[in-house]
Amino acid sequence: MSNVNRRRFLRTAALATLTAAFSKMTPAGQAAEAGHSSPPAPRRPIPVILDTDIGSDIDDTWALAYLLRCPELNLKLVLSATGDTRYRAKIAAKLLQAAGRTDVPVCMGKNFGPMLEKDMNQAPWVQHYKLEDYPGRIVEDGISALIETIMVSPDPITLISIGPATNIALALKKEPRLASRCRFVGMDGSFDVGYGGGPPVAESNVRSDPEALRTTLAAAWKDVLLTPLDTCGNVTLEGADYHALWCDTKDPLVRSVIENYCIFAPRVSWMICDYFALHSTVLYDCVAVYLAHSEQLAMTEPVRFRITDDGRTVRDPGGLAARLALRWNNRMAFEKHLANRLLQRGNT
Numbered sequence: 001m002s003n004v005n006r007r008r009f010l011r012t013a014a015l016a017t018l019t020a021a022f023s024k025m026t027p028a029g030q031a032a033e034a035g036h037s038s039p040p041a042p043r044r045p046i047p048v049i050l051d052t053d054i055g056s057d058i059d060d061t062w063a064l065a066y067l068l069r070c071p072e073l074n075l076k077l078v079l080s081a082t083g084d085t086r087y088r089a090k091i092a093a094k095l096l097q098a099a100g101r102t103d104v105p106v107c108m109g110k111n112f113g114p115m116l117e118k119d120m121n122q123a124p125w126v127q128h129y130k131l132e133d134y135p136g137r138i139v140e141d142g143i144s145a146l147i148e149t150i151m152v153s154p155d156p157i158t159l160i161s162i163g164p165a166t167n168i169a170l171a172l173k174k175e176p177r178l179a180s181r182c183r184f185v186g187m188d189g190s191f192d193v194g195y196g197g198g199p200p201v202a203e204s205n206v207r208s209d210p211e212a213l214r215t216t217l218a219a220a221w222k223d224v225l226l227t228p229l230d231t232c233g234n235v236t237l238e239g240a241d242y243h244a245l246w247c248d249t250k251d252p253l254v255r256s257v258i259e260n261y262c263i264f265a266p267r268v269s270w271m272i273c274d275y276f277a278l279h280s281t282v283l284y285d286c287v288a289v290y291l292a293h294s295e296q297l298a299m300t301e302p303v304r305f306r307i308t309d310d311g312r313t314v315r316d317p318g319g320l321a322a323r324l325a326l327r328w329n330n331r332m333a334f335e336k337h338l339a340n341r342l343l344q345r346g347n348t
């Protein structure tokens, strides 16, 4: 090759390399190269499982409705936890049906038999509802369904636990490897703050089954993130946003939540809930659903702690490890976000 031809060849080869490199760039990369910004590519929805004791306190019902309004989350199944898990599954199924989400399997966790009528605070809502009429899948052995869903998922599942950890501990005993394939996000504990802003207490989910939560948190999860009462214990909807939800009778999902609240309010035994036309109860479980897709509005920190036999969570340098959302960056912004999602006011 002559010198002229060699230079021509090298110039052509260099140009071809540059052209190839540029053509491999994403449109965003090309835009950035050209000095333009472009919106970030949307993230794939996070596959989640909801383990819930829906049917006792009303916050689980709000939390499931909120989850269904989060495009960041892809609900793979609902698992009912503790007590009469068939009663709880009926509420979940009817709510999913109202939302048009019968693609979501409804699975029953370990059934502890009939509950007292006075503890089934939403029973009238499902009095005539039959699980057999749910158009989607109903699974009696929910523990096996939980394990199978996690083990076959190509993407790590985020397990959202908003009830006692009874089912999860049972699943871990059957298949310990499931933890390494999941993130765990739970509504558990009370560290510096208790109910109503009082001193730390034995929080209900922990107190109901302390041993199950010990077993659960000792497993090798990809990540453990908890909202204790310190953050979830003071979230409510009120004022104009609550009024908008109260009046949103055209939305079958929101209407179902409000129907449940109207049934729950005069039945609940542990508080006088005569304010149900004006504001919600404390929506503890909604915070766990939020933390499954964002931590922007809360501050988290790693903490080690032990779980006492009476259900208290006590800091202990040699204890279980988790990240805790102990304080809000902006609780009011979270309440606004929650109302906006339920009211389908844009993707904020």
Ligand SMILES: [Ca+2]
Residues within 6 Å of the ligand: 052, 053, 054, 057, 059, 060, 162, 163, 285
């Ligand atoms: Ca709950």
